[in-house]
Amino acid sequence: MKLLNxxxxxxxxxxxxxxxxxxxxxxxxxxxxxxxxxxxPNDWLMWRxxxxxxxxxxxxxxxxxxxxxxxxxWSWALPDTGLQEMAPLVHDGVMYxxxxxxxxxxxxxxxxxxxxxxxxxxxxxxxxxxASQQDRQRNNIALYKDKVYLTTPDxxxxxxxxxxxxxxxxxxxxxxxxxxxYTAGPLVINGKIFTGISGCSITGTAGGCFIxxxxxxxxxxxxxxxxxxxxxxxxxxxxxxxxxxxxxxxGSPWITGAYDAKRNMLYWGVGMPAPWSEQLRxxxxxxxxxxxxxxxxxxxxxxxxxxxxxxxxxxxxxxxPFERVLVNSEIAxxxxxxxxxxxDVKPGQKYDVIVTxxxxxxxxxxxxxxxxxxxxxxxxxxxxxxxxxxxDGHAITNDALIAKKLDDxxxxxxxxxxxxLWMAGAYSPLNNTFYVPLSESCRTITPRPTEMREGEIxxxxxxxxxxxxxxxDSTGRIYAVDVxxxxxxxxxxxxxxxxxxxxxxAGGLVFGGDSAREFSxxxxxxxxxxxxxxxxxxxxxxxxTYSVNGKQYIAVPTxxxxxxxxxxxxxxxxxxxxxxxNSLFIFALP
Numbered sequence: 001m002k003l004l005n006x007x008x009x010x011x012x013x014x015x016x017x018x019x020x021x022x023x024x025x026x027x028x029x030x031x032x033x034x035x036x037x038x039x040x041p042n043d044w045l046m047w048r049x050x051x052x053x054x055x056x057x058x059x060x061x062x063x064x065x066x067x068x069x070x071x072x073x074w075s076w077a078l079p080d081t082g083l084q085e086m087a088p089l090v091h092d093g094v095m096y097x098x099x100x101x102x103x104x105x106x107x108x109x110x111x112x113x114x115x116x117x118x119x120x121x122x123x124x125x126x127x128x129x130x131a132s133q134q135d136r137q138r139n140n141i142a143l144y145k146d147k148v149y150l151t152t153p154d155x156x157x158x159x160x161x162x163x164x165x166x167x168x169x170x171x172x173x174x175x176x177x178x179x180x181x182y183t184a185g186p187l188v189i190n191g192k193i194f195t196g197i198s199g200c201s202i203t204g205t206a207g208g209c210f211i212x213x214x215x216x217x218x219x220x221x222x223x224x225x226x227x228x229x230x231x232x233x234x235x236x237x238x239x240x241x242x243x244x245x246x247x248x249x250x251g252s253p254w255i256t257g258a259y260d261a262k263r264n265m266l267y268w269g270v271g272m273p274a275p276w277s278e279q280l281r282x283x284x285x286x287x288x289x290x291x292x293x294x295x296x297x298x299x300x301x302x303x304x305x306x307x308x309x310x311x312x313x314x315x316x317x318x319x320x321p322f323e324r325v326l327v328n329s330e331i332a333x334x335x336x337x338x339x340x341x342x343x344d345v346k347p348g349q350k351y352d353v354i355v356t357x358x359x360x361x362x363x364x365x366x367x368x369x370x371x372x373x374x375x376x377x378x379x380x381x382x383x384x385x386x387x388x389x390x391x392d393g394h395a396i397t398n399d400a401l402i403a404k405k406l407d408d409x410x411x412x413x414x415x416x417x418x419x420x421l422w423m424a425g426a427y428s429p430l431n432n433t434f435y436v437p438l439s440e441s442c443r444t445i446t447p448r449p450t451e452m453r454e455g456e457i458x459x460x461x462x463x464x465x466x467x468x469x470x471x472x473d474s475t476g477r478i479y480a481v482d483v484x485x486x487x488x489x490x491x492x493x494x495x496x497x498x499x500x501x502x503x504x505x506a507g508g509l510v511f512g513g514d515s516a517r518e519f520s521x522x523x524x525x526x527x528x529x530x531x532x533x534x535x536x537x538x539x540x541x542x543x544x545t546y547s548v549n550g551k552q553y554i555a556v557p558t559x560x561x562x563x564x565x566x567x568x569x570x571x572x573x574x575x576x577x578x579x580x581x582n583s584l585f586i587f588a589l590p
Contacts, residue, residue, distance in 0.1 A: 030145045031145055031146075042059075042090075043546060044544045045091060045142070046142045046187065046256075047142075047256055048087075048256075048424060051187065051259040053325045054504075055501065055503055057544075057545045058505075059546075059547055060506035060508075064508045069589055071590055072585060072587055076583065078584060080582050081103070082134070085136060085139070085542075086137075086540070088555045089141060093109050095555070100134060101153065102150065102152040104117070104118040106165060109548050109553065109586075116164055118150075118165045118167070120152050123176065125153075125455060127455015130199065138185075139542060140183070143188075144188035146163070151186055154172075154176035155175065155180045156170050156171060157173050157195065158170040159219065169219050171214065173197070173214065174210065182198060183254055184196065184254055184422075187257060188216055193216050194266060195214070196209075196212075201249050202455065202458070203452045206247055207226075208227060208228040208245065209253060211227065211253050212302075223301060225302045227270045228240075228251045229245045239286040239289045240288055241284025242284070248288075249274035249275065255321045258325065258326050262352075264300065266295075266297040267294060269320055270291055271291065271321040273291040274457075274460075276315065276316060276459050279403050279404075279447045280460045287312035288314070289309060292309055292318075292320035292359060294307065294308045294354060294358065296369070308367055309395065310395055311395060313397045317416060317461065320358040322356065322420060322422065323356065324356045325354065325434065326352070326354060327355050327483055329353060329483045330348060330350050331353070333378075337379070339386075340393055342376065342393060351375065354369055355481075357425065359419075359420060361386065361414030363380070364377065364436070381414065382413050382440060382469040385412060403445075409446040411444050412442060412443060416445060417443055417466045419439055419440075420436070420439075421563060423437045423498060423501045428524050433482055434481045436481065437500070437502055438498075439475045440472055441468065442466075442467050448460055472493075475497055476496050476497045477492065478510075495571050496514040498514050499540055500539045500543060503545060509523070510522045511543045512543065513538075513539020513543070514538075515574060516538075517537060519535055537559060540560070541556070541557035553587065555584060556585055557583070558582065559580070560579045560580065
């Protein structure tokens with residue numbers, strides 16, 4: 001009878017969410033700050049599982065020895081809305097899915113039966129680019145206490161009751177009519193919701209982009225950090241070549257940051273300046289702070305304690321907002337191809353560091369968490385935009401590739417169209433290794449003056465067709481980088497791009513998937529494929545793992561990826577994949 005009622009309601013265009021039973025509600029135990037800092041191995045409470053963004057699970061029921069026996073346990077058809085960048089979360093046997101367009105679903109994590117659904121009412125967006133942001137939400141929910149926190153395409157933060165999905169409160173954090181939006185989700189700890197806004201390269205968003213803190217009980221804003229200016233540091237303004245604040249664009253902090261409880265510090269990445277070419281943005285030869293930087297932020301006040309700029313004077317939309325991963329490690333690089341090593345690193349001493357491949361250009365950086373000092377840096381994929389480092393570790397941009405006039409078309413290697421993107425890496429403490437997915441390619445970039453239209457991006461560049469990097473015949477990559485030595489212990493190269501984030505487990509495995517429908521488990525030590533399966537379409541989002549009643553499950557979303565078209569331009573056979581088909585697949589041992 002319940003099924004019949006649902007069918008009748010659907011035919012009438014009415015959404016009726018399945019009833020949450022008392023038994024379902026009793027499964028949920030409120031999530032404390034201790035739970036956030038030391039989550040149960042069974043749970044996955046935020047996009048990379050822990051506040052350090054490691055994406056490592058201590059579960060080890062599935063191992064290098066038995067992974068070949070993995071079987072599909074259930075699957076779920078998702079609303080077919082845009083790109084697949086979702087991170088499934090799990091607590092007390094309930095799975096929470098943050099889907100594009102502000103849709104949230106709660107499922108039984110062992111069967112896939114839906115418990116409740118929330119659909120956010122959205123406005124009609126004004127331009128094509130702004131409208132497209134609602135179809136690329138990548139990890140838009142977090143769990144804390146008795147709530148699910150959702151960030152929306154129209155720049156709201158919404159608190160949902162985790163048991164029922166009912167709205168507890170919502171706040172309009174930023175002005176969506178100007179072009180601001182949320183694509184990535186929040187980090188919630190110590191009663192605060194920390195978020196970074198997107199859309200800051202859209203006409204109407206000049207003057208700065210923002211990282212904010214909000215009260216987790218009420219949604220009230222507690223502090224706001226402008227990523228393009230600083231009232232307490234006039235030196236920031238000087239780096240914009242005299243360009244007034246109200247004419248600056250870019251600096252989107254559009255990937256969720258990391259949190260260090262010992263220091264009560266946030267570490268957040270900031271994106272590129274806009275328009276993308278110096279010739280058109282008016283910043284002269286200034287470095288345009290805080291674009292392409294890591295910011296160390298006091299979690300109580302929003303004050304910037306230090307910054308490190310990874311790519312000054314970005315002329316090519318190479319961005320640097322991606323995941324910052326917090327690790328404790330010795331630092332003793334031995335690899336000959338490490339591009340920079342700090343002179344005063346002490347052998348045998350462990351450092352609290354940030355490990356990151358922050359930008360599309362694929363360079364790996366290790367920064368001291370206390371000072372922001374660069375300890376070492378190395379390239380992964382081939383890039384030509386960073387030509388070296390000063391003696392004290394500041395990156396030097398290859399200014400020979402910066403367009404000097406409007407018809408200049410330099411060949412840029414390292415990430416326009418293909419390169420590092422939102423697909424996040426994973427760290428394994430088993431061997432102190434960071435595993436990072438990216439693509440390797442080059443293309444010409446040309447400044448292109450265009451009309452500034454409402455709701456549209458103001459990049460003002462055109463680009464040539466993606467092409468292979470020198471000496472290469474494929475684009476897809478996973479690099480395994482030893483944090484202590486800087487050595488690349490293995491690299492997997494293939495034509496299909498790796499279109500999902502990676503997941504590392506205590507079973508010695510790295511899970512990830514590609515644009516050719518292949519979801520695989522790799523040996524952490526060697527990169528050898530130990531198990532794989534072809535699913536319905538491109539592998540996407542952030543694979544996660546959890547345990548219910550003693551059984552470990554692996555979850556992976558599928559659906560379209562933004563880089564597929566660029567990869568297919570090089571290898572047309574890679575386009576033989578049906579777009580759409582957004583789904584979720586769950587695997588476990590027999």
